[in-house]
Amino acid sequence: MSVPPPRSAPDGGQRPENGGQRRENGGQRPEPTAAVAPRQPPGAPRQPPTVSQKPPAASPFDGLSAKFDSALLRGIGNITRRALGPYQTAIVRIGFAFTMLLYLVREWPNRGLLYGPDSPWGYDLASRFVDDTGAFTPLLWTDSALWFEFVYHLAILACVALLLGWRTRASSMVFMIGVLAVQNRSVFMGDGGDNVIHLMAMYLVLTRCGQVWSLDARRRARRAAAGVPATHDPAGVAIWAVLGAALLLSVVTGSLDSTVWTLFFGGMWLVHAFWWLVRRYAPGEPRIVAQMIGNLVHNAALLVIMVEVCVIYATAGWYKIQGSRWQDGTAVYYPLNLDYFNAWPELSEIIAGSGLLVLALSYGTVIVQVAFPFALLNRRVKNVLLFVMMGEHLGIAVLLGLPFFSLAMIAMDAVFLPTVFLLWAGDRTGRIARRVTAPLARLTGRGRDERGPEDQGGRSPAAEAPAPAWAERA
C-alpha cells in the first residue's frame, strides 16, 4: 500500500500513523535503545476489527506514547545522522563572507581611521573601554601599525577563503577572529548590520557550512574519486599546526588573557585534532560517534541561527507596534528625510511625497516583521514573506544608504530559502560561471578542472534534501 521507503525502514508500512512525515529516510530502526521504551509497532495495539459492530470512536490519545517514542527516535536519527540544511548553511556562509569582504575592501582606504592607528577612537581609549567590557579583539594586543595591517589583511583573506569554502573549518575560525577584531576594536563604528555579522560569524564556526558549494567539497569529491584517504592531508595538518602555534604563542605571551576565549579556541583546536586522529586510527564506532556529535553541534547552531533571525524580526516588529509613528502610518517618512539616511534625495522624495505609499510601507513593514516567525509554520507563506523581506532590504540598501546592513540582513534571511530554489540558483550560477570561465579554461588548458564547486551541489536532483527535517522543509 505504501511506497517502499528508501532504506530498510522496517516500520515503513505504518507511516501514516505518524503523520505526513516526508521521507523518513534511512532506517532509524526503532530498536529499543537505552533511552526509549520497547514499544514500537505503533499501529499494532489498535482494537482488532473482529467484531462487526460499529467500532467505538478511536481515542485520539491511543498509542500516543508509542507515537511520541518513534517520533523522538526519528528526530534523534535526523539530527545525529546528518548536518541539516547543507545548502542553507552554505548560502549563509557565502552571504556573510561576501558582505564582510565587500565591506573590508570598500573601507580599505579608511581602514586606519576606522580600526587602526589613525582612529580618533585611539588605542588608549579603546583599551580603557575594552578592559572594562572584556570584548575579544587581537587589534588591542599591541598598538603596532604593522600588526594592524596584518590583522586587517588577514581578515580580508579569511573572507575570501570562507566565501570560496577553502578549508572551511579553519577559515570560519579566522573569519570570526577577523570580524571580532575589527568590530570590538571600534565598537562605536558599527550598526545593526555589523551586529548581525558579529553574531553570525560566531555561530558559523559551529556549523558545517562547507558541505556544498565549496572548494572543500570539490577537493573531497576528487580525493574520494582518486581513492586518497581523507586523513592523508598534509596541507590541512599544516594549517592547524600553524593555528595551534599561533594560539599557543598568544596565550604564552599573555596577549590572549580571556579564560573563556582561551578555552574556546583551545577546545576547538583539540576537537579538530581529535577528529583527525579518530578518522586515522579509529575509523569504526568512535568515528561514527564523533561525526554524530559534530552533526548535533551543527544542527544546534543552525537552529540558533534560525531562531536569531526570528528574534531579530520579532523584536523589530513588536517594538514598532508600540510606536505612535508606526501607528499613524508616517514612520517610513522620517528616516527618508533624515540627513544621515537620505542617500538619494530624489528617490526619497518620490516615496515620502505620497501619504498612501508611506502608510502602506509602514504598515507592511510591521506586519511582515511581526508575522515572520509565525509564517515559518507554513512553507508557502514563509517563502512569500522571505522574498518580500529581501526586497525590502534591497530597498533599504539604496534608499537609506545602508548597503552593508541590507546585505547582512539578506544573508541572514537566506537561511530560510527553500532547498529547491537554492539548487536551481546554484545550478544557474554554475552554468553561467562555466560559460564565463570556459574561454579562460581553454586558454590555460585546464578545461577539465573547471567544474566549479556548484557542480558538486547541483549535479543530481536527488541531491535535494538529504534530510527531510525542519531545516530542509523550511
Next chain:
Amino acid sequence: MGELAEMLPSDTAAGASGEPDGERASAGAPPGENGPAGEESLESVRLGSLSLPARSLVAVAVGGLAVYLCWHLAMVFLFVAPSNTVREEHWGTVRGYMYPEFEQNWKLFAPNPLQRDTAVHVRAEIREGEGRSPVTTEWIDLTAWEVERIRHHPLPSHSNQNMLRRAWDFYDKSHNDEGEPIGMRGEVSASYLHRIALERLSDRLDVTTVERVQLRISHTRVPAPSWRQEDFDTDPSYQELGWWTVTSEDLPADARTRSRAAADTDQEARP
C-alpha cells in the same frame, strides 16, 4: 488517507525510485562531509546498532546540547525582551552571559524612528605663533560634511555614516543632565568626540595651532509630512558643550608627529 496521499510524492522522490544503495550514497547524500563515496556517510547507521557506550555518549551529547541550546535561546530572548518579571530578577545573569559578544539591539527604527536631525558643529581657538592673541573660528558644521559624502554614494563609508553620529550618541548617553561625564565611559566618550572633531578639522586648518575647541549640537525636527496637520517648531535648537583644551593625544596621528617634529626643531632653535 489524505495524509498518505500527501506523502506519496515526496516518498517517491525520497526513494529516488529505488536507486541501488551505492549510487544513492553518492548522489543522495550531500557531497561534502559525508563524502561522495559514502565513505563517511552515516545514512545507513542505525542508532540501535551502536554499542551501549556509544549510544550513551550520543544521548549525553543530545541532552547536553539541548540544555545549552535552551539556555542560550532563553538568554537571547530575555536580553531583547522588554523589562519583565523574569528579566528583572535575573538581569545579572542575562547580562553576564550576553555581554560583550552576544550583545544585540534590534529596535531598528523602533518604537519610533528618529524624527530630528542632529548635527555636530565645532569652532576652534587658534593661536598662530607665540605672543599673538588667540583667534576663534566660525562654527563649522561637521555633520554636513559627512552627509555630503553619504549622498549619492552607492556604498557609503562607515566613517561617514557612523563615526560622528554614534560618537555623539555615546557621549550623550554617558553624560548626565548637567553635562557631567559618568564614569570611565563619560571620559572616553568626551575624548573620542573631540578627537573626531579635530580629525575632521585637520582637513581645513593646521590643527597643531588649535589650543581649544568647542562643540555644539544642533537639533532640528524633520518637518511633518505635507499631508498631515501637525505643526511644530522646526527651527534648530543648540546645545553647547564646554571648551575643550587640546592635548597632543587629541590630535590626529599625522598632526601629532608633525607637532612633535615642530617641537623638536623649536628645541634645537633655542638651545
